[in-house]
Amino acid sequence: MKKITKIALSLILVIAMMLTVACTVVGGDNTGTSSGSQSQTGTNSGSQSQTGSNSQTGSNGSQNPSTQESIVTIDFYVMNDLHGMIEDSDTQPGVDEFTTYMFERYADTAAHEVLLSSGDMWQGSVESSSNKGALMTEWMNYVGFEAMTLGNHEYDWGGDAIVENAKNAEFPFLGINILVDGEPAPYCQPSVILERGGVKIGVIGAMGDVLSSISGEFTDDLYFVKGAELTLAVQKEAARLRNDENCDIVVYSLHEGFEDGYDTILSNKNSGRGYVDIVFEGHSHSRYKKIDEYGVYHIQGGGYNQAISYARFVVDRVNDSVRIQNPGYLTNNVYSSSTLTDDPIVDTLMDKYFPDSDPYNDILGYNRTYRSENAIVSKVAQLYLEKGLEFWGDDYQIVLGGGYLNTRKPYDLDAGNLTYADIFTILPFDNDLILGKIKGSDLTRNFIEKSTYTNAINGNLCDNIVSTQYYYIVVDSYTAFYSWNNITIVDRIPGLYARDLLSDFVAENGWA
Numbered sequence: 001m002k003k004i005t006k007i008a009l010s011l012i013l014v015i016a017m018m019l020t021v022a023c024t025v026v027g028g029d030n031t032g033t034s035s036g037s038q039s040q041t042g043t044n045s046g047s048q049s050q051t052g053s054n055s056q057t058g059s060n061g062s063q064n065p066s067t068q069e070s071i072v073t074i075d076f077y078v079m080n081d082l083h084g085m086i087e088d089s090d091t092q093p094g095v096d097e098f099t100t101y102m103f104e105r106y107a108d109t110a111a112h113e114v115l116l117s118s119g120d121m122w123q124g125s126v127e128s129s130s131n132k133g134a135l136m137t138e139w140m141n142y143v144g145f146e147a148m149t150l151g152n153h154e155y156d157w158g159g160d161a162i163v164e165n166a167k168n169a170e171f172p173f174l175g176i177n178i179l180v181d182g183e184p185a186p187y188c189q190p191s192v193i194l195e196r197g198g199v200k201i202g203v204i205g206a207m208g209d210v211l212s213s214i215s216g217e218f219t220d221d222l223y224f225v226k227g228a229e230l231t232l233a234v235q236k237e238a239a240r241l242r243n244d245e246n247c248d249i250v251v252y253s254l255h256e257g258f259e260d261g262y263d264t265i266l267s268n269k270n271s272g273r274g275y276v277d278i279v280f281e282g283h284s285h286s287r288y289k290k291i292d293e294y295g296v297y298h299i300q301g302g303g304y305n306q307a308i309s310y311a312r313f314v315v316d317r318v319n320d321s322v323r324i325q326n327p328g329y330l331t332n333n334v335y336s337s338s339t340l341t342d343d344p345i346v347d348t349l350m351d352k353y354f355p356d357s358d359p360y361n362d363i364l365g366y367n368r369t370y371r372s373e374n375a376i377v378s379k380v381a382q383l384y385l386e387k388g389l390e391f392w393g394d395d396y397q398i399v400l401g402g403g404y405l406n407t408r409k410p411y412d413l414d415a416g417n418l419t420y421a422d423i424f425t426i427l428p429f430d431n432d433l434i435l436g437k438i439k440g441s442d443l444t445r446n447f448i449e450k451s452t453y454t455n456a457i458n459g460n461l462c463d464n465i466v467s468t469q470y471y472y473i474v475v476d477s478y479t480a481f482y483s484w485n486n487i488t489i490v491d492r493i494p495g496l497y498a499r500d501l502l503s504d505f506v507a508e509n510g511w512a
């Protein structure tokens with residue numbers, strides 16, 4: 001069997017990450033009832049201060065500062081892209097120490113805390129994915145998340161799983177730009193208002209421009225408002241929160257990070273203060289603290305519990321000022337340090353969801369040598385072809401198995417015994433096996449010549465592809481539903497995923 005293996009960086013994902021929401025800054029004025037101008041100073045190098053009048057009429061303006069704290073300190077902790085990593089592993093800490101860390105912060109009465117998520121919390125580990133995020137949602141309730149912006153991977157099991165988790169979550173899901181059948185998604189809301197020490201905080205959440213990162217079979221009714229339209233919606237919501245709801249602080253939690261493209265910055269040029277005070281981002285798993293031309297910080301805390309975003313807001317109610325101190329990210333040696341005791345919640349949830357110990361950690365078989373991502377997806381492509389031939393080979397001449405295949409962190413497999421959990425972690429996607437029909441010209445262009453696809457060819461059947469003829473291939477549902485590929489779906493095996501094929505293969509005789 002001739003195999004063509006062409007692995008490169010997953011182009012589609014990279015493109016999705018790099019797509020930035022297009023720019024429109026609408027002048028406008030969000031000062032509303034604000035009693036004065038605001039000035040903002042500070043540089044990228046350290047702490048930033050926002051000074052000037054921030055007082056507003058309404059309930060806040062009429063409050064007597066003497067009856068409450070005159071200076072209110074609020075610490076924001078924002079987790080993104082945890083990807084279900086609840087348990088300690090070789091590559092990242094679990095969330096038990098972080099839970100202890102947050103409870104210690106809550107116990108400190110000198111400051112107030114707000115814990116948020118910028119999305120992609122559920123999918124990724126067998127412990128979380130096997131219950132579609134239910135376990136993770138319970139943990140988020142326990143540790144006190146106040147809101148979660150939905151990420152693209154929250155859609156990995158379709159919208160139904162989000163609806164289910166929304167029923168159990170004691171905090172709202174946010175997504176100002178998520179439309180289902182043209183209407184705002186019923187399972188999330190544009191923003192939430194919180195209060196700490198008499199300070200009102202508006203939190204706006206948005207999905208980025210990441211529709212193509214969701215399997216096409218779940219996106220028929222789904223649309224994420226983007227570009228100038230999204231900018232406008234966020235500006236409007238921020239103005240409403242400040243002017244109608246008298247929020248002192250407006251925070252923006254955006255699943256897709258802007259990285260280097262700050263085109264869409266939400267500025268109010270009249271006052272010099274952004275429509276939002278800070279942006280917490282996610283999706284690319286990068287760590288950064290950047291400041292845009294309007295002085296608004298953009299922070300992302302990596303992913304997989306390696307780091308979390310952090311910023312302290314100091315609200316001076318007497319002098320009507322809001323300052324941001326120490327914006328940036330905390331690495332897990334701070335919040336998961338060995339000096340922190342393990343909160344029992346992880347063990348409690350594991351016992352609840354996996355009462356008969358964790359069957360996923362039974363040894364399947366022995367892997368003789370180190371396997372790179374390339375080696376793993378080449379094997380998966382071959383297993384696709386073999387399974388396809390077994391299921392459909394009598395009725396269809398299948399020429400190829402494979403498609404857009406990649407692994408997730410830690411991406412590769414070391415030599416030694418393998419468990420289902422090991423294989424699940426690198427192949428977490430719930431993508432069904434599909435028999436597809438494709439025109440020869442598309443087969444050549446979209447598969448055989450596509451460097452980001454990994455293919456296993458059936459004998460020499462791909463040697464002389466006729467561009468006008470149709471062919472049968474075996475791919476996963478992400479590849480099959482990706483509209484650019486022009487695949488007609490002929491049949492599918494529901495519930496059979498790449499990780500299952502590889503696990504069965506390893507369990508049979510090990511990986512020699």
Ligand SMILES: [Zn+2]
Pocket residue numbers: 120151152153210255282283284
């Ligand atoms: Zn994402």
